[in-house]
Amino acid sequence: MARRLRPVGLDFVESAPLRLVFAREVSVPPGAVYRALAEDVAGWPQWFSAVTLARPLDGGARREVRLKGGTRFLETVVAAEPDAVYAYRVDQTNAPGIRALLEEWRIEAVPGGTRVQWTFAADGVWVFRVGLQVGRGGLGRAFRGAVAALERRVGVGPGSDAGAGPGG
Numbered sequence: 822m823a824r825r826l827r828p829v830g831l832d833f834v835e836s837a838p839l840r841l842v843f844a845r846e847v848s849v850p851p852g853a854v855y856r857a858l859a860e861d862v863a864g865w866p867q868w869f870s871a872v873t874l875a876r877p878l879d880g881g882a883r884r885e886v887r888l889k890g891g892t893r894f895l896e897t898v899v900a901a902e903p904d905a906v907y908a909y910r911v912d913q914t915n916a917p918g919i920r921a922l923l924e925e926w927r928i929e930a931v932p933g934g935t936r937v938q939w940t941f942a943a944d945g946v947w948v949f950r951v952g953l954q955v956g957r958g959g960l961g962r963a964f965r966g967a968v969a970a971l972e973r974r975v976g977v978g979p980g981s982d983a984g985a986g987p988g989g
Contacts (some may be wrong), residue, residue, distance in 0.1 A: 918949030
């Protein structure tokens with residue numbers, strides 16, 4: 822994994838040359854969504870089908886993520902505000918063409934649950950950017966499937982706080 826990316830901050834979500842934004846509402850409280858995203862990193866493969874391994878590093882300040890197909894990322898968490906936002910930037914990857922990449926998950930209480938918004942902010946060579954634009958529909962489907970699976974995962978079973986209502 823020799824490719825180092827440009828370090829970016831949370832403001833890259835607004836200034837990135839390419840921004841893909843997806844949103845969906847779920848019937849579980851923000852706290853349950855936040856915990857699945859930020860505190861149960863190792864559980865990501867259980868609800869995000871593209872992820873084969875997710876492992877927190879350095880007490881949760883960094884992450885190692887592997888995707889189907891062999892893509893690997895070493896990431897740094899740049900925002901972790903309970904029930905509000907979880908974001909990370911990619912520091913190293915084996916994927917070609919990427920210059921900078923940051924993903925932000927916004928969590929907002931709505932009547933009956935949570936609005937989850939995922940922003941994929943990227944910079945890369947033109948082929949990478951065009952490929953992402955062409956693949957936007959696939960990323961959207963992956964997001965919708967992942968959030969539906971996350972809702973099922975955190976919304977059922979003993980110890981679930983799904984009935985707690987918005988705000989957790």
